[in-house]
């Protein structure tokens with residue numbers, strides 16, 4: 001069905017092309033013909049004028065007053081251009097012509113010449129003659145006056161047939177060439193429309209193949225231009241989709257795996273429990289509750305991680321940085337007995353999701369408390385520069401080995417520095433980095449084993465992309 005649509009697109013492009021070029025060709029042929037004929041006529045008229053001018057000059061030089069003599073001399077002496085005829089009439093009657101033999105249409109007793117012989121003012125015109133040997137006649141008639149009386153008329157006529165024929169045959173050749181190129185261009189247009197639309201077909205085919213089971217298909221990007229850009233955009237979109245799908249699937253795998261552990265523990269406790277032994281019941285209940293707590297925290301964390309990939313994850317609000325930092329500082333101190341310290345607070349109003357940043361910073365503070373003792377320092381700070389906002393938690397605890405520093409931001413990964421000594425599921429830092437990323441920011445870590453760690457959240461001042 002999609003293919004049919006594509007054919008439609010090709011056919012439509014082709015039909016438009018066909019229509020437009022047919023109109024253009026159809027218009028240009030008569031226009032060109034008309035223009036060429038006009039040009040020929042113009043040239044003929046100029047020739048005719050020249051003949052008349054020549055006569056005027058001649059008659060001025062000739063002192064003779066007798067019109068017959070003037071005509072005689074002029075017509076003997078003057079041989080007109082090809083297909084041009086000079087006809088002299090006296091007192092409304094044909095007198096003589098040059099050359100002597102005239103075509104039927106302009107012979108001495110033809111209606112045209114008898115009419116023109118009567119004129120007392122200059123006339124110019126064009127007559128269509130049925131005889132195909134003659135074609136159009138273009139003429140000029142000039143009454144010749146001596147003593148103020150019109151005595152004769154000098155007519156110059158041209159039978160346009162010769163030149164007209166040339167124009168027409170040239171036009172026929174032009175039309176033939178035009179028609180041939182028109183059809184060649186049509187074939188080309190059909191092919192070009194097909195080539196141009198080919199990537200679209202590939203796109204459609206690829207899009208059809210892609211399912212949620214196979215997101216690996218990509219469209220080959222060839223050349224440049226819109227089609228290549230379209231393919232590239234499509235591929236980029238597929239890359240993003242693939243990453244999102246994979247991470248969602250991974251999250252699901254991790255989640256079910258992690259949830260199985262507390263369920264197994266709870267089940268084990270309950271199966272082995274002697275219900276009559278009230279002391280054992282009293283000991284088991286807190287253990288079970290503890291595991292259930294762990295489960296609900298885990299689910300809570302997983303939900304945050306899953307939501308963090310959604311567009312509406314953040315609710316951005318304007319926050320006073322100094323006030324915000326001080327409130328967080330007070331809240332953190334409840335986490336445990338440590339040497340708490342406020343490094344610095346930035347000044348100004350920032351745009352962040354307040355609750356999410358608090359959540360991230362509390363995760364970091366919680367970790368700091370976990371990996372320090374009561375003698376250690378934990379410091380909180382914030383600052384701001386032209387482009388960024390910084391929040392950090394610094395501790396003088398056990399530190400993190402270099403080889404673990406990248407890994408610990410992944411889900412369910414814990415460093416070797418703490419194995420078995422503290423409780424945790426390894427989601428805290430993934431949440432911190434997810435919250436930073438959703439603000440278009442990042443987390444940096446500086447840490448040395450036995451010296452301590454600093455986790456720094458760096459956010460752009462303008463969190464929107």
Ligand SMILES: Nc1ncnc2c1ncn2[C@@H]1O[C@H](COP(=O)(O)OP(=O)(O)O)[C@@H](O)[C@H]1O
Nearest residue numbers: 367368371399408414415424425426427428429
């Ligand atoms: N302030 C810190 N000092 C030392 N190690 C830390 C600190 N914060 C995090 N870590 C290491 O990073 C790991 C991952 O932290 P996190 O993602 O919060 O998981 P969890 O706290 O559940 O173990 C921790 O298990 C710990 O090994």
Ligand SMILES: [Mg+2]
Nearest residue numbers: 367424428429
């Ligand atoms: Mg943690």
